[in-house]
Amino acid sequence: xxxxxxxxxxxxxxxxxxxxxxxxxxxxxxxxxxxxxxxxxxxxxxxxxxxxxxxxxxxxxxxxxxxxxxxxxxxxxxxxxxxxxxxxxxxxxxxxxxxxxxxxxxxxxxxxxxxxxxxxxxxxxxxxxxxxxxxxxxxxxxxxxxxxxxxxxxxxxxxxxxxxxxxxxxxxxxxxxxxxxxxxxxxxxxxxxxxxxxxxxxxxxxxxxxxxxxxxxxxxxxxxxxxxxxxxxxxxxxxxxxxxxxxxxxxxxxxxxxxxxxxxxxxxxxxxxxxxxxxxxxxxxxxxxxxxxxxxxxxxxxxxxxxxxxxxxxxxxxxxxxx
Amino acid sequence: xxxxxxxxxxxxxxxxxxxxxxxxxxxxxxxxxxxxxxxxxxxxxxxxxxxxxxxxxxxxxxxxxxxxxxxxxxxxxxxxxxxxxxxxxxxxxxxxxxxxxxxxxxxxxxxxxxxxxxxxxxxxxxxxxxxxxxxxxxxxxxxxxxxxxxxxxxxxxxxxxxxxxxxxxxxxxxxxxxxxxxxxxxxxxxxxxxxxxxxxxxxxxxxxxxxxxxxxxxxxxxxxxxxxxxxxxxxxxxxxxxxxxxxxxxxxxxxxxxxxxxxxxxxxxxxxxxxxxxxxxxxxxxxxxxxxxxxxxxxxxxxxxxxxxxxxxxxxxxxxxxxxxxxxxxxxxxxxxxxxxxxxxxxxxxxxxxxxx
Numbered sequence: 001x002x003x004x005x006x007x008x009x010x011x012x013x014x015x016x017x018x019x020x021x022x023x024x025x026x027x028x029x030x031x032x033x034x035x036x037x038x039x040x041x042x043x044x045x046x047x048x049x050x051x052x053x054x055x056x057x058x059x060x061x062x063x064x065x066x067x068x069x070x071x072x073x074x075x076x077x078x079x080x081x082x083x084x085x086x087x088x089x090x091x092x093x094x095x096x097x098x099x100x101x102x103x104x105x106x107x108x109x110x111x112x113x114x115x116x117x118x119x120x121x122x123x124x125x126x127x128x129x130x131x132x133x134x135x136x137x138x139x140x141x142x143x144x145x146x147x148x149x150x151x152x153x154x155x156x157x158x159x160x161x162x163x164x165x166x167x168x169x170x171x172x173x174x175x176x177x178x179x180x181x182x183x184x185x186x187x188x189x190x191x192x193x194x195x196x197x198x199x200x201x202x203x204x205x206x207x208x209x210x211x212x213x214x215x216x217x218x219x220x221x222x223x224x225x226x227x228x229x230x231x232x233x234x235x236x237x238x239x240x241x242x243x244x245x246x247x248x249x250x251x252x253x254x255x256x257x258x259x260x261x262x263x264x265x266x267x268x269x270x271x272x273x274x275x276x277x278x279x280x281x282x283x284x285x286x287x288x289x290x291x292x293x294x295x296x297x298x299x300x301x302x303x304x305x306x307x308x309x310x311x312x313x314x315x316x317x318x319x320x321x322x323x
Numbered sequence: 324x325x326x327x328x329x330x331x332x333x334x335x336x337x338x339x340x341x342x343x344x345x346x347x348x349x350x351x352x353x354x355x356x357x358x359x360x361x362x363x364x365x366x367x368x369x370x371x372x373x374x375x376x377x378x379x380x381x382x383x384x385x386x387x388x389x390x391x392x393x394x395x396x397x398x399x400x401x402x403x404x405x406x407x408x409x410x411x412x413x414x415x416x417x418x419x420x421x422x423x424x425x426x427x428x429x430x431x432x433x434x435x436x437x438x439x440x441x442x443x444x445x446x447x448x449x450x451x452x453x454x455x456x457x458x459x460x461x462x463x464x465x466x467x468x469x470x471x472x473x474x475x476x477x478x479x480x481x482x483x484x485x486x487x488x489x490x491x492x493x494x495x496x497x498x499x500x501x502x503x504x505x506x507x508x509x510x511x512x513x514x515x516x517x518x519x520x521x522x523x524x525x526x527x528x529x530x531x532x533x534x535x536x537x538x539x540x541x542x543x544x545x546x547x548x549x550x551x552x553x554x555x556x557x558x559x560x561x562x563x564x565x566x567x568x569x570x571x572x573x574x575x576x577x578x579x580x581x582x583x584x585x586x587x588x589x590x591x592x593x594x595x596x597x598x599x600x601x602x603x604x605x606x607x608x609x610x611x612x613x614x615x616x617x618x619x620x621x622x623x624x625x626x627x628x629x630x631x632x633x634x635x636x637x638x639x640x641x642x643x644x645x646x647x648x649x650x651x652x653x654x655x656x657x658x659x660x661x662x663x664x665x666x667x668x669x670x671x672x673x674x675x676x677x678x679x680x
Contacts, residue, residue: 215410218377218397219471223424225398233423237414 061302068295079292086296096280096297103255103276106190110258111250113194115243118201123231125202126209136206143199147257151264154192158265165191179269186274189265193258200253201246208242209235240320248312255305277301325388325401325478327351327374327511333382334369334535343369344535347383354509356502360522361532362558367515368483370532374513375404375481387478398427403472404481408488409464411456411471417443418452421470435474442470445504462493469501473508480505482514486521498524519559523547531555549658553665556596556658562624564658565634569595576657579630581609584654586670593668596658599624602636605651611636613644 036042068086070079090096121139128135145153157165158178165188169176178188212235220234236243256278266273275283277297285294328351334344344366351357359367372378374385376397385392392400403424411420418439425435443449446466456464465485472480485501486494502525505512516522522529523543531538531546531554539551550556556564567578570592575582578595609629617624625636625644636650659668 213408213410215406215408216412218375219404219406219410219412221377222375222397222402222404223471224427225396226427229427234412240414 064295064298064302066295067291068299070292072291074289082292086292087300090293090296090300099275099277099280102186102274106186106193106258106274106276107251107254109190110193110197110254111247113190114197114201115246115250117194118198118246119205119239119243121198121202122205122209123235125206139202140199142195143203145196147196147260148264150192150196151261154188154195154261155264158188158191179265179273182272182274185265185269189258189262189274192261192265193254196261197250197253201250204242204246205239208239212238244312244317244320247316248309251308251312252305255301325511326353326355327479327513328386329370329374329383330386331383332370332373332380332385334366334373334378335381342382342535344373345382347537349530349537349540351511351513354511356505356512356514356525356527357530358514358516358522358526358528359530359532360516360519360526360558361538363517365532366535367517367532369535371481371483371513371515374400374479375402376400401475401478402481403475403477403479404483405465405468405472405485407484409456409468411464411467413456416453416455417448417459417467417470420456420467421474424471424475438474438476439470442473445473446470461489462497465489465497469504473504476510478511480510480512480514482512484516485514486516487518494521501525519561523559529559531558533558549667550596551667553594553596553660556660560598562599562635562637564596564598565632566660567595567597567629567632567634568662569593571659576659578609579632581629583609584652584657586654586657586659588659588668588670592662594660594662594665596660597634597652598656598658599635599637601656602634602650602652604636604638604640605649608649608651610647610649612647616644 067079069081069083071082071085072079125132125136125139142150155163155178157163158176160166160177160179163176163178166176166178176184178184216234216238217230220230224230224233255276258276259278259282262275262279266275266279278301281294281298281301284290284297288294327349329347329349332344332347333342335342347370349357359370361367369378373380374387374392376392376395376399380393387400387402412423415423421439421442422435425438439452440449443452446469448463448466448470451459451463451467456467459467465488468485482501486497489497498521514525516525526543528540529543529546530540533554539546539555541549546555546559550559550564553566557566569576569578569583571577571586571588571590573590574585574587576584576586576593576595583595611627611629611634613625613627614633615626617626622637622639625638625648627634627636627648634650636648638644657670659670660666661668
């Protein structure tokens with residue numbers, strides 16, 4: 001238990017164990033009380049952090065919630081209170097619902113693929129002995145690429161005139177038209193998003209695998225002949241804390257952090273391209289100048305993500321064993 | 324239950340010229356308790372892991388029963404292993420930990436339940452069957468690890484320093500329990516330890532290893548009374564046997580110019596081995612300067628020097644010691660070793676027969 005990646009995994013598992021305790025209301029360790037001479041001193045220490053949270057999180061949130069009840073003049077001359085109109089309009093519009101459907105689909109596919117492939121690569125990399133360092137570095141290096149750059153690189157691969165993927169598709173008789181055909185664009189978005197996220201999952205899964213004690217693996221080797229059985233019964237349950245952490249992170253990634261990739265792919269393209277809810281918020285608000293509508297959308301999104309996270313902790317996390 | 328035979332077993336790791344284990348020949352009878360003992364890095368764990376199938380065998384043959392197991396997977400060797408750090412599955416209950424191996428062998432449910440219940444009864448684990456390992460103490464975890472081995476009813480138990488993670492008191496009681504359990508089950512056992520006391524108390528026969536080679540195989544008392552080499556002499560017994568440069572003259576062992584005891588050996592330099600518990604303080608004899616005394620209550624260990632060679636004596640008296648004491652030894656308790664090779668020299672005055680246990 002000496003490797004650095006291992007401490008990463010430990011750190012996140014303890015963080016989640018603490019979150020879980022917080023959620024279930026237990027306090028394992030009694031709260032340590034620190035005494036200050038003056039009552040104001042602790043607040044002084046907290047002030048910078050509180051200011052950051054307030055300015056960059058609460059203030060915009062409050063702004064979003066307020067402006068979601070108003071219909072704003074495109075040129076910023078005034079706003080009219082319209083109640084829940086913005087919400088009903090968003091939730092009943094076909095465009096919004098189809099974007100929501102695509103977001104859900106995108107979220108499931110990208111999370112499943114990037115978790116699955118990340119785990120597969122980690123399991124394989126864990127077994128590599130010769131050249132392991134090079135192998136790992138090559139796999140991880142993609143993580144260092146900024147999302148917009150990843151989008152650009154992906155765009156070159158999927159380019160309609162000279163992209164190698166377009167050429168490969170052409171060999172199979174498919175005319176790949178990313179940015180024009182809905183599902184072709186969707187495929188490109190998924191491929192690039194998954195590619196970008198695999199290294200992250202790989203790092204965590206690999207460190208998770210390496211934190212499975214050698215003797216436990218050896219005990220399993222004596223208890224079960226089939227490698228697949230050992231993986232399912234021993235390795236996978238021991239990876240569960242890592243996997244749960246990654247699931248939460250990956251869903252957040254697909255919902256929010258794929259923005260730059262989507263932007264690179266669909267920007268300046270015809271209007272019928274697939275996009276996620278976050279991108280639509282940006283598009284309606286800043287390209288469509290509909291601040292009220294876009295605020296309503298972002299509030300809906302906030303609620304959905306909060307619900308999703310609560311559900312994950314409530315139901316899935318119960319099955320996770322923290323070592 | 325089966326006998327175990329190791330024939331010319333050796334292991335050389337890739338990229339290393341020096342073998343980690345070499346030329347090991349051991350025949351283990353059915354139901355015998357064999358302890359592999361030696362300092363760290365002597366290859367004892369490697370040897371055990373080769374029997375378990377966790378290390379490949381590069382030379383020789385290992386047979387469990389009549390089966391050659393060199394190429395078999397660990398799961399197919401019909402062995403059970405108890406690890407130093409227990410190696411319990413942290414996400415499984417005590418019951419599942421014990422049952423897991425049986426489930427994978429396709430054992431019937433009723434059989435599994437019966438065996439787990441039996442093992443739990445034997446090891447007094449019944450109240451803990453539904454607990455996870457992390458809710459157990461070290462001693463209880465070690466019991467679960469033993470239970471996991473017992474339920475398999477294997478041909479052989481392999482123990483890899485199973486007690487070294489426990490505190491001293493628990494270690495003594497677990498040691499006795501392991502011995503009792505093994506006697507009762509009659510399962511052939513191979514046990515690795517670096518603790519010579521554990522080795523002495525557990526073993527039917529000891530295998531003393533040094534640098535990947537067998538130094539001596541024998542019953543604990545046999546090894547204690549007639550160590551085959553200076554290495555074994557210094558390793559088995561506590562405090563360690565004092566080894567001194569001496570020579571034989573006119574049928575007497577001479578230590579720093581003083582005659583110690585008569586021996587039947589040709590004149591010349593020898594390594595003299597003296598156990599602290601065999602030495603007596605006498606009025607005449609070899610003079611020793613007292614350096615310091617370790618009081619142990621029932622006895623004391625007197626450390627001193629003869630000439631410039633260190634020596635230890637166990638003394639049971641409570642008298643104040645003078646600066647220089649004189650010591651003597653029964654001729655039958657003198658050990659002689661070849662000064663060059665370190666191998667034991669048998670002399671006529673030493674007891675040849677070792678009483679049966």
